[in-house]
Amino acid sequence: xxxxxxxxxxxxxxxxxxxxxxxxxxxxxxxxxxxxxxxxxxxxxxxxxxxxxxxxxxxxxxxxxxxxxxxxxxxxxxxxxxxxxxxxxxxxxxxxxxxxxxxxxxxxxxxxxxxxxxxxxxxxxxxxxxxxxxxxxxxxxxxxxxxxxxxxxxxxxxxxxxxxxxxxxxxxxxxxxxxxxxxxxxxxxxxxxxxxxxxxxxxxxxxxxxxxxxxxxxxxxxxxxxxxxxxxxxxxxxxxxxxxxxxxxxxxxxxxxxxxxxxxxxxxxxxxxxxxxxxxxxxxxxxxxxxxxxxxxxxxxxxxxxxxxxxxxxxxxxxxxxxxxxxxxxxxxxxxxxxxxxxxxxxxxxxxxxxxxxxxxxxxxxxxxxxxxxxxxxxxxxxxxxxxxxxxxxxxxxxxxxxxxxxxxxxxxxxxxxxxxxxxxxxxxxxxxxxxxxxxxxxxxx
Numbered sequence: 001x002x003x004x005x006x007x008x009x010x011x012x013x014x015x016x017x018x019x020x021x022x023x024x025x026x027x028x029x030x031x032x033x034x035x036x037x038x039x040x041x042x043x044x045x046x047x048x049x050x051x052x053x054x055x056x057x058x059x060x061x062x063x064x065x066x067x068x069x070x071x072x073x074x075x076x077x078x079x080x081x082x083x084x085x086x087x088x089x090x091x092x093x094x095x096x097x098x099x100x101x102x103x104x105x106x107x108x109x110x111x112x113x114x115x116x117x118x119x120x121x122x123x124x125x126x127x128x129x130x131x132x133x134x135x136x137x138x139x140x141x142x143x144x145x146x147x148x149x150x151x152x153x154x155x156x157x158x159x160x161x162x163x164x165x166x167x168x169x170x171x172x173x174x175x176x177x178x179x180x181x182x183x184x185x186x187x188x189x190x191x192x193x194x195x196x197x198x199x200x201x202x203x204x205x206x207x208x209x210x211x212x213x214x215x216x217x218x219x220x221x222x223x224x225x226x227x228x229x230x231x232x233x234x235x236x237x238x239x240x241x242x243x244x245x246x247x248x249x250x251x252x253x254x255x256x257x258x259x260x261x262x263x264x265x266x267x268x269x270x271x272x273x274x275x276x277x278x279x280x281x282x283x284x285x286x287x288x289x290x291x292x293x294x295x296x297x298x299x300x301x302x303x304x305x306x307x308x309x310x311x312x313x314x315x316x317x318x319x320x321x322x323x324x325x326x327x328x329x330x331x332x333x334x335x336x337x338x339x340x341x342x343x344x345x346x347x348x349x350x351x352x353x354x355x356x357x358x359x360x361x362x363x364x365x366x367x368x369x370x371x372x373x374x375x376x377x378x379x380x381x382x383x384x385x386x387x388x389x390x391x392x393x394x395x396x397x398x399x400x401x402x403x404x405x406x407x408x409x410x411x412x413x414x415x416x417x418x419x420x421x422x423x424x425x426x427x428x429x430x431x432x433x434x435x436x437x438x439x440x441x442x443x444x445x446x
Contacts, residue, residue: 003031003032003033004031004032004033004042004043004114005032005033005034005035005039005040005041005042005043006024006027006032006033006034006035006041006042006043006044006045007034007035007036007037007039007041007043007044007045007066008020008023008024008034008037008044008045008046008047009037009044009045009046009047009062009066010047011046011047011048011049011058011059011062011079012047012048012049012079012080013049013195014138014146014193014195014235015146015148015151015195015196015197016047016049016079016080017138017146018136018137018138018145018146018147018148018195019047019079019104019105019136019148020045020047020138021136021137021138021139021146022105022135022136022137022138023045023047023078023104023105023107023136026105026107026108027107027108030108037065037066038065038069039069040069040070041066041069041070041073042070042073042074042114043073043074043075043076043111043114044066044070044073044074044075044076045076045078045107046059046062046063046066046075046076046077046078046079047078047079047104048077048078048079048080048081048082048089049079049080049081050079050080050081050084050085050161050165050339054337059077059081059089059092060092063075063092063093063094063095064094066094067094072116074096074097074111074114074115074116075094075095075096075097076095076096076097076098076099076107077089077090077092077095077097077098077099077120078098078099078103078104078107079104080161080162080165080166081165082098082099082100082104082124083100083101083124083164083165083166084161084164084165084340084341085340086098086100086122086124087122089120090119090120090121090122091119091120092120095120096116096117096120096121097110097111097117097120097121097123098120098121098122098123098124099123099124100123100124101124101165101166101167103123103124110123135148135172135176135177135180136148137180137183137184139184139187139189143189143190143191143386143387143388143389143415143416144189144190144191144192144193144231144233144386145184145189145191145192145193146192146193146195146235147177147180147181147184147192147193147194147195148172148195148196149171149172149177149194149195149196149199149202149219150169150170150171150172150196150197150198150199150201150202150204151166151167151169151170151171151196151197152166152167152168152169152170152197152198153166153168153169153197153198153201154168154169154198154201154204155198155238155276155278156276156343157275157276157277158274158275158276158342158343158344158347159275159305159308159336159339159342159343159344160339160342161339161340161341161342162197164341166197169197169198169201169204170204171196171201171202171203171204171214174214174218174219174222177219177222177223178222178223178226181223181226181229182226182228184229185226185227185228185229185230186228188416190230190231190386190416190417190418191230191231191232191233191386192223192229192231192232192233193232193233193234193235194219194220194223194232194233194234194235195235196235198238198241199216199234199235199236199237200216200237200238200240200241200242201216201238201241202214202215202216202219203215203216203218203219216237216241216243216246217243217245217246217249220232220234220246220249220250220253220256221249223255223256224249224253224254224255224256226255229255230255230386230418231255231257231386231401232253232255232256232257233256233257233259234250234256234259234260234261235261236261236262236263236303237260237261237262238262238263238278238279239262239263239264239279239283239284239287240278240279240283242260242262242287244290247260247287247290247291247294247295248294250295251294251295257401257402257403258295258297258298258299258401258402259298259299259300259301259401259402259403260291260298260299260300260301261300261301261302261303261332262284262287262288262300262301262302262303263302263303264281264284264302264303264304264323265277265303265304265305265308266304266305266308266311266315266319267281267304267318267319267320267321267322267323268281268311268315268318268319268322269281270310270315271308271310271311271315271319274308274309274310274344274347275305275308275344276343281322284326285326288300288326288327288328292327297378297381297402298402299329299330299374299402299403299404300326300327300328300329301328301329301330301331301332301403302323302326302328302330302331302332303331303332303334304319304323304331304332304333304334304363305334305335305336306319306333306334306335306336306356306359306360306363307335307336307351307353307355307356307359307360308336308344308351309336309344309347309348309349309350309351310347310348310349311336311349311351312349316359319363320362320363320366323363323366323370324366328370329370329371329374329403330367330370330371330374331363331364331366331367331370333360333363333364333367334360335353335356335357335359335360336351336356368430371430372426372430374404375404375423375426375430375432376426378400378402378404378423378432379423379424379425379426379432380422380423380424381422381423382420382421382422382437383400383401383402383404383420383421383422383423383434384400384401384418384419384420384421385398385399385400385406385418385419385421385434386398386399386416386417386418387414387415387416387417387418387419388415389415389416391410391412394409394410395407395408395409395410396408396409396410396411396414396415397431398414400421400423404423404432405430405431405432406421406423406431406432406433406434407427407429407431407432407433408433408434419436419437420436420437421434421435421436421437422434422435422437
């Protein structure tokens, strides 16, 4: 008898991708065959995000895509949006099952009957019950894997629903993280990206309580010793949790790459206070300065939110000028979007959507300028590139250790391999060309 087929669609962050991959492996253990989301499947699982309003809207479109391929397929919604607004998702035409934050890891237990439902069935815990940890990692991409080390968040940022969707901060055990890292490296995956909701908080909840036996520094120290791993990358870490010792370890590391993604959200201290962030801009300057002091070639990415309630033109210009003054490499720009049950929705000084859009556009323009300047600074340096697996219009792409995106004519033999190169010029599309390393006059790696 032919195995039933299951397909997955993931919205949102690297953490969601790692969890989708783990959930997919549980289906395989139960005898299901995984197929692409565009293919005919018996079950379609959609892992949702609720960080932005746009992610909410995309959910309905994705359900329709699944129904077009197979109108009789069983459609399951999981993820942050499913935890926050299960009834809303259950009401979407075609959705049969909605699972919350803890239930999603036992998804196959809820699939005894795959008959289409007239109304979506909801199994969603109270978020206070999401207090246990489920480890996961993604291995769908041959070149890199996302390794989850932490989940949940104890911070109370006034714009954010993540604590409501994922619960309290809790961590994987050190032993399990190391075990997962070894499993990943054994599959010829060259790069592991550490991910979580608030990974700098690693250690908390490792034993089901708030006791810290291990810290994030302990974790990266141990991971750096694991044989067989070529590259380790830290995904995103709060500035107040990025300690000097961690930066110093990365600067000396055999495997950790010189790339940091450090959320800022605003360059105005007044706005940061209203957001209930746990630092002021002065600390952010200190973190960037420390990274560049020990790794001048490091890539630094920054998250920033525009249009937060009460953000005046003066506040925005303060942010723009602050970002322009920092030695950073690129921005991830988000226009503020109202989320139910957050403090910010009750704040005065709502910024009109057209102003939010204008500010986003200005910062995206600044990001392009910052990235260009960073790339120009990297020309004539020696780097190591990990090549990706996709043929994109006749070119193969890859990333240096410090996150410079390069391109070269397609060559399948380069896929999932590391090569030393000299960065030579910036192409019209903004990507960098290179020569494979030969004896040449090089700018030394600092």
